[in-house]
Amino acid sequence: MDGQGRIGEQMSAFQSFVKTFGSARIRLLARTGSVVLLGGSIVHGILQGGMLDYEGSPLRNLSGKLASMAGMAAVDIRVSGLTHHDPELLFRALGVRPGASLIGFDTGEARRTLEAMNWVGAASVQRQYPNRLEISVAERVPFAIWQYEGAYSLVDKAGFTMGGLELMGQSHLPLVTGAGANLRAAEIINQLEANPLLFKRVSAAAMVGKRRWTLYLNNGVKVALPAEGVGEALAKLSKIDADTGLLSKAVSTVDMRIAGQMTVSVIEIANAKKDEPVGEKLVQKQ
Secondary structure (H helix, E strand, O other), rough: HHHHHHHHHHHHHHHHHHHHHHHHHHHHHHHHHHHOOOHHHHHHHHHHHOOOOOOOOOOOOHHHHHHHOOOOOEEEEEOOOOOOOOHHHHHHOOHHHOEEEEEOOHHHHHHHHHHOOOOOEEEEEEOOOEEEEEEEEOOOOOOOEEOOOOOOEOOOOOOEOOOOHHHHHHHOOEEEEOOOOOOOHHHEEEHHHHOOOOOOOOEEEEEEEEEEEEEEEOOEEEEEEOOOOOOHHHHHHHHHHHHHHHHHEEEEEOOOOOOEEEEEEEEOOOOOOOOOOOEEEEEEEO
């Protein structure tokens, strides 16, 4: 019995030791984990806040350096498709640049971010593991300048407004004005291009009531076009001007809003003779 009692006492002491040691170990692991988690949060906050990313800092781009050691840094970033814009705009939007970390980089989210930029028509972002990033962008092409409510914007052929380009460098583009003019700019410009001599004289095309256009020529003449049959009206006006030089005469307005009819308003001259016609004159009616 004494032997069994001693064995029982030894087992009890061993179990107590294991239990005590296990509890202490668990507490130690828990405390260590808490410290590591807290330290990691602090370091992450410092890095995200850019507190160590100042020029000349030995810890600048620390996350990228660590990722580079693990073979997960953006060692090679290739950008294609840019004509009018700088790659830095893309890097800034994506929050990535050569040497930065690619850990957790989401190519799908990156593509959506780029396509949300108003000068980007389409984008593709592909990651070639471990450290290559390929970015392809299709820029929207400036087609016209749109003036509306005192503001000027570049628009592409579909009428989407664009940013990131200086208007001064695009002064050669046609000017369209008025509500909805951006969405129908391609319509009037394509029809004007079919009459190049007339097109050269157009300073601006104004959308009226979202229905029709009025052209403003570089000599001050206004041409009111119909809502329908614009191509035919422009062809007729181009022919009459070629035959008679109408648009180079003392004309203020050419009204073509009524189908088959053209009404011309001539400029009144203060010292005109009494028998000289002034005001409106119907020059053609079919």
